[in-house]
Structures are given as C-alpha cells and as structure tokens.
Amino acid sequence: MGTRQPVGESALISHAKQTLKRVFTPPSHSLLPLVLLGCVIGVFAGLVMACFISLLSMILGWLNGSSLEDFESLAWGWRLGLPILGSLLLILLYRFTPASAQTVGLAYVVERLQFGRGRLPLANTAFQFVAALIALGSGHSVGREGPAVQMGAGVGSWLGQRTHRPPSQLRLLVGCGTAAAISAAFNTPLAGVLFAMEVVLMEYSILGFAPIVASAVSASAFSRILLGEHTVLTPTRLSLADYGDIPSLLLTGLWLGLVAVIFLYMVRLFLRFPLKRRSYKLLLAGVITGVLALWVPEILGSGYDTINLALSDQLPWLLLAMILLAKLFATAAAIGLGVPGGQIAPMLMVGVCAGGLAGTLVPGGSEPGLYALLGMAAMMAAVLHAPLAAIATVLELSLSAQAMFPAMTVVLTANLVCQHGFRQPSLILTLLKTQGRLMHSDPLRTALAQRYLTELASLRFSTLDAAQPNEIAKVLSQPQPWVVVDYLSHRYLLKRTVLEQAYELQQVTPVKDANLHWLTSLLTANRRLKELSADASLLTALKNLQQEDCAGFLLPVGYQGVGLVTRRRLVRRLTSDERIH
Incomplete structure (x- = not known):
C-alpha cells in the first residue's frame, strides 16, 4: 500500500491548482491579460512570418537572383512552365493532405469567426504555409497577405484555445494574430490593426483595440529583429499639387470603382467555371497565368517590383494598360479556380496600374505616381469594403499626411460606385456565398x-x-x-x-x-x-x-x-x- 497523503498537503496542492487556473484563465472582463496575450501572439506570429518570408525569399532568390520579384528576366519557357509546375505541385499537395485541412485563406478565417467560434485547426495553418510557398514561388498571381492572415489567425486561435478563452475573446485573439502577421510581413502596423478590425472581425471596439495594437507592434518589432528592414513596398513622398485637381480625383475614383466591379464579376465567372475536379481547375489556372506571362511577364507573382516602379512613374501608360488587363484576368482566374494564396497584393497591383493609367490621362498638376498610390488604395477599399485600412496603407506608404485628402476622395468615390452604385458584395462575401455560407448583414444579428x-x-x-x-x-x-x-x-x-x-x-x-x-x-x-x-x-x-x-x-x-x-x-x-x- 502507498503512503497516504497528508490532508494539509492535499489542500495546499488544490489551492495551488486553483491559483494557477485563475492566473492563466483570468476574468473575461480583464483587459491586461488580453494585452499580454496579444504581445505573445505578436511574437509567435512574427516568428512564423519570419520563417515564411525567409523560405519564400530563398525560393525566389534561386529563381530570380537578388531581385526576388524579377520574373521578367526569366526565359520564355520558364515564364510559361513555372506556373504550370506550381499547379502540379499543388495538385500533389492536395492529394496527400486530409480534406479537413485543405480549406484555407482569408475567407476561411472569416468563416471560422462567424460559424466556428474562432477555432482554426493548426493542420489548416500548416497546409496554408506550404501551399502558399508553392503558389508564390511558382509565380501564380496571388499574394502573401491571405496566407499571412491565415497563419497569424491560426497562431492567435491556438494560443486562445490553450488558455481557455471564451469565444468572443477567441475572436479577438484571431484579430490579434491577423494584425500581427500583416504588420510583420509588411512593416505596416497601423494598416494591420485596421485590416484586422475592418475586414476580419468586422467590428471596432474599445476592448479589442488595445490587444490588437499590442500584437501588431510586438510582431513588427520582433520581425525587424529577425529580418531587419524588409519593406516590400518602397515608401515615397507624394502629395496633391493643387485642389483644382479634385475633379480629376473624382474621375479616378469613378474609374477605379468600375475596375473593381469588373474584377468581382470576373472572379464570379471563374468561380462558376464548369470544372468539377480541383486538379483541373488548378491546372487551368497555371496554364492561363503561364500563357499571359509570355507577353506580360510582370503579372507573375505578387508584383511588388512592378508596384514600386509604377509609384515612381517609371512605367509608360501603354505598359500599364497591358499589365492591368493581364493581371485582372490572371488574378480572377487564380482566385476563382482556387489557387491557395492571397488576394490583396494582386488587387494592389491592379489598382496601381489603373491609378497610374488615370494619372497620365486626367488633367492636373499632380504626379502620376500619386494617382497610382491612390488607385492601389481605392481598389483595396472597393473590393474588400475596407476604406479605413486602405487609407492607412496610403498614410504609411506616402509618409505624408497631405496624401490623406486625395486618398479619402478617391477611396470614397470608388466605394460608392462599387458598393452602392453596382451593389457589389465584398470579395470575402462572394467567396463565402459560393461555399453556401451566408453572413448576417444586419448589425444586430451580426453582433x-x-x-x-x-x-x-x-x-x-x-x-x-x-x-x-x-x-x-x-x-x-x-x-x-x-x-x-x-x-x-x-x-x-x-x-x-x-x-x-x-x-x-x-x-x-x-x-x-x-x-x-x-x-x-x-x-x-x-x-x-x-x-x-x-x-x-x-x-x-x-x-x-x-x-x-x-x-x-x-x-x-x-x-x-x-x-x-x-x-x-x-x-x-x-x-x-x-x-x-
């Protein structure tokens, strides 16, 4: 027989367990533990994004040399075959991955928040990590933002579940992970915070603001320690030349709103494309991208190098028009046919080309680069219904508060045209609708x-x-x-x-x-x-x-x-x- 444990010692152990439970499971109304958890999530998300960016840079460096996004220098055979090869690798990855782990992306994160109590399985996050490396490394017309959101949200959800957070706080921690990942990936903490609250959580709250800011700041600081300065978009000082250019701004907003409507319409066409098997869809997306890249290689990958050139007025209007048309088609195909990547970077590239094209044609004394920057923000705002996050992106990239007025003008006009003029739902709602998930539009029902x-x-x-x-x-x-x-x-x-x-x-x-x-x-x-x-x-x-x-x-x-x-x-x-x- 074993020795009997003294009553006093048993009571002491029980008291210690209760104390630890109170420490790691604090009251739901306490803000400080949420802020601390936000900081921890920021560090973890920063580490995950640092690993992802390092591996992606290694792949792109092997393909394109020191200029990571320079797909234009590849031979025509590579430009044609690389996206097709990426599609074949993705088909193999899907074949050897359990079906439960294959649903990924920004729309999936929003769906889990609305219908899954904020619980994101780690298997889906790991799948997104590998799939995004293949899609981005092979030049598909996708971005790293969607995978970043998935990975950051997965980290936040996992830590929230480990600390037994209630569902509303689990939602908040998913938002923390989203802001942290975007901040770590792009060194834009303010845009990360607003994107998390506006696009992912779809609500603003005093309680949620502090933890999300803490997560974004800690992720940005930690990723800089690991990677150094790694901005993918070069900040540039641009401002409005004269308030007499306001009519040109309104025309630009109208033009960008129409481009956003066309983009959403094309995405829906590819979503309804009569192919049943995922492998055929992925292969078709690779063929479309490869064929278009033979004539317009700038469409390959996220296109941040092309965005930076457009912002600095180094692209002629004819090339901007060609990139705009090809990128619209390739991105709509990638999203509609299910390539597991992000949607924001391609939208930014479409917007910067459409804005730069408007800047060369509309009258006024402002630089075309300013219109390219405004077009980028307007496209993001109109397609995702995220005007504040788009305006914050302009602020962090332009390094000038003087760009706020033209940004607000163009973003508002584009949003009105797309959302109210043509009654287009956001891209996220469009993707969820195809999955049979209808989100509540009434604010009370949503809450x-x-x-x-x-x-x-x-x-x-x-x-x-x-x-x-x-x-x-x-x-x-x-x-x-x-x-x-x-x-x-x-x-x-x-x-x-x-x-x-x-x-x-x-x-x-x-x-x-x-x-x-x-x-x-x-x-x-x-x-x-x-x-x-x-x-x-x-x-x-x-x-x-x-x-x-x-x-x-x-x-x-x-x-x-x-x-x-x-x-x-x-x-x-x-x-x-x-x-x-």
Whole structure:
C-alpha cells in the first residue's frame, strides 16, 4: 500500500491548482491579460512570418537572383512552365493532405469567426504555409497577405484555445494574430490593426483595440529583429499639387470603382467555371497565368517590383494598360479556380496600374505616381469594403499626411460606385456565398451571432435525481442558488429557495404514498431546461426561446464541465448595462 497523503498537503496542492487556473484563465472582463496575450501572439506570429518570408525569399532568390520579384528576366519557357509546375505541385499537395485541412485563406478565417467560434485547426495553418510557398514561388498571381492572415489567425486561435478563452475573446485573439502577421510581413502596423478590425472581425471596439495594437507592434518589432528592414513596398513622398485637381480625383475614383466591379464579376465567372475536379481547375489556372506571362511577364507573382516602379512613374501608360488587363484576368482566374494564396497584393497591383493609367490621362498638376498610390488604395477599399485600412496603407506608404485628402476622395468615390452604385458584395462575401455560407448583414444579428452562451454560463447549481428523494437534504445544504432536477429524461430548473420551502412544507404535512408528488408538481413545462451538445450563439439561443418556452440552457463549458444559462440571465445580459459575473 502507498503512503497516504497528508490532508494539509492535499489542500495546499488544490489551492495551488486553483491559483494557477485563475492566473492563466483570468476574468473575461480583464483587459491586461488580453494585452499580454496579444504581445505573445505578436511574437509567435512574427516568428512564423519570419520563417515564411525567409523560405519564400530563398525560393525566389534561386529563381530570380537578388531581385526576388524579377520574373521578367526569366526565359520564355520558364515564364510559361513555372506556373504550370506550381499547379502540379499543388495538385500533389492536395492529394496527400486530409480534406479537413485543405480549406484555407482569408475567407476561411472569416468563416471560422462567424460559424466556428474562432477555432482554426493548426493542420489548416500548416497546409496554408506550404501551399502558399508553392503558389508564390511558382509565380501564380496571388499574394502573401491571405496566407499571412491565415497563419497569424491560426497562431492567435491556438494560443486562445490553450488558455481557455471564451469565444468572443477567441475572436479577438484571431484579430490579434491577423494584425500581427500583416504588420510583420509588411512593416505596416497601423494598416494591420485596421485590416484586422475592418475586414476580419468586422467590428471596432474599445476592448479589442488595445490587444490588437499590442500584437501588431510586438510582431513588427520582433520581425525587424529577425529580418531587419524588409519593406516590400518602397515608401515615397507624394502629395496633391493643387485642389483644382479634385475633379480629376473624382474621375479616378469613378474609374477605379468600375475596375473593381469588373474584377468581382470576373472572379464570379471563374468561380462558376464548369470544372468539377480541383486538379483541373488548378491546372487551368497555371496554364492561363503561364500563357499571359509570355507577353506580360510582370503579372507573375505578387508584383511588388512592378508596384514600386509604377509609384515612381517609371512605367509608360501603354505598359500599364497591358499589365492591368493581364493581371485582372490572371488574378480572377487564380482566385476563382482556387489557387491557395492571397488576394490583396494582386488587387494592389491592379489598382496601381489603373491609378497610374488615370494619372497620365486626367488633367492636373499632380504626379502620376500619386494617382497610382491612390488607385492601389481605392481598389483595396472597393473590393474588400475596407476604406479605413486602405487609407492607412496610403498614410504609411506616402509618409505624408497631405496624401490623406486625395486618398479619402478617391477611396470614397470608388466605394460608392462599387458598393452602392453596382451593389457589389465584398470579395470575402462572394467567396463565402459560393461555399453556401451566408453572413448576417444586419448589425444586430451580426453582433448576436458573434457572442456565445458559454460567456454567460454559470457553474453555480446543484443536481438532483428525482428518483432519489433522500438526496434532497444534501442538495439543500449546498450554497448554490439553483438546482437542476433530473426527472423522466428531462432536466428542470428550480430555485433552491423554492425547493427548500416545498421540502419543509412536505416535512410538516407529509402525504402518504405520494412522497414525490410535492416535487414533481414543481416540474412544470416552463421550468424545463434545453440541453445543448455544443456551444451556441446568442442569436441561436433567442431563436430557441422563441420556439420553446424553456427556463434556460445546459451546455458543455470546456474543461469546466456543464454550465447553466438561465433565461433571466440571458435577458439581463441583452437589456441591462449591469455586468454579470
């Protein structure tokens, strides 16, 4: 026989476990732990992005030399065959990867936030890492931003799950990972913060701002330590020459809005392309990109070198027009046919070419490079419905607050044309719709769909089996406000005081041969609890309450067991300013 552990030591160990649980699982309303977690996520995301950028630079350096994006210097056979080779490698990767790990990208992250409680499997993140290296290294018309979002969000989700965050905070930590990854990849922390809140989380909040900023700043600092200065877009000082150029800005915004509409229309055409097998789609995307690259090699890859040339007015308008047309077609094919890469860099390149083309044609004294910069922001804003993130990108690239006025003018005009004039949904919503996922557009429904019952769940209840009335006295001795009664395969909710009063009355005037009648008479239909096998959103809970007059919900609450959400608690949470603990 083993030695018996002293009672005092057992109590000490139990107290230590509870203390550690409180440290690593702090109250949901505490901001400091979220900020600290944001910093940790920033460091981890910065490390992941540093590894990704280093490996990608190694591949591009082997192909193109020191000028990593210089696909234009490749021989015609390489320009044709490289995207096709990349498609073949992607087909092999898909074949040897479990189907559950194959869904990736920015749209997948948003879908997991809306319908998956912010849980992103690490297998999908690892798949995105490898697939993005193949797609970007082989010159497909995709960007690194989508993979960066997936990887950063995956890091944030994993750390949030490891620290047992509730679903709303898990959403926030996914936003932290998104901002961290973009900040680490492009040295644009402000744009990363706004992109995370505007495109991924689709909401702004005081609680969320501090952790996301902390994550973006720590990721940017850590990636600079590992990689040094690694800006992919060269900052350039551009400003409006004269306010008399405002009509030209409006025309540019109108033009960019139309380009965005055409782009979204082309993406939908490729999404509906009559090919069933993914391998055929990937191969077609490679063929389209390779054939176009024979005449316009600038479309290969993310195209940051071409963007920098356009911003510095080094490309003639005819070449800009050729790149614009070819890049539109190649990018729409890559996105619509399912190449696992990002959408933002190609959109920026389309926008910079369309803006630079407008700058050479519209009247005014401003530099064409300014219009190229504004076109880049307008395209991003119109396609993703992210005007603030686009304006922040202009601010961080132009190094001048004077560029804000023309940026706001062009971005607003392009957004109005695309979103309101032609009623085009964002690219993310378009991709989700093809997957059968319809997101809520009403702000109230969206807010309710993004909050979950586990955030309100309480463990302050006792359980009683109605078939064992001898246990009632023991249950009443516990200081819990609620009692869950199990009777005839159903669960009922009683206040402990109500049960106590009925029990005392029965003790005074017992009824012969009906010692359970006094208890079962309390178990009315409106006191029945609805048992859930998994967490549910507040929107789903309200729908259940409309369909069934129940007293509340019983649901699993992670490692803590089963939690209780009463109807009264839910109503108070939605109608009262009082914080519920």
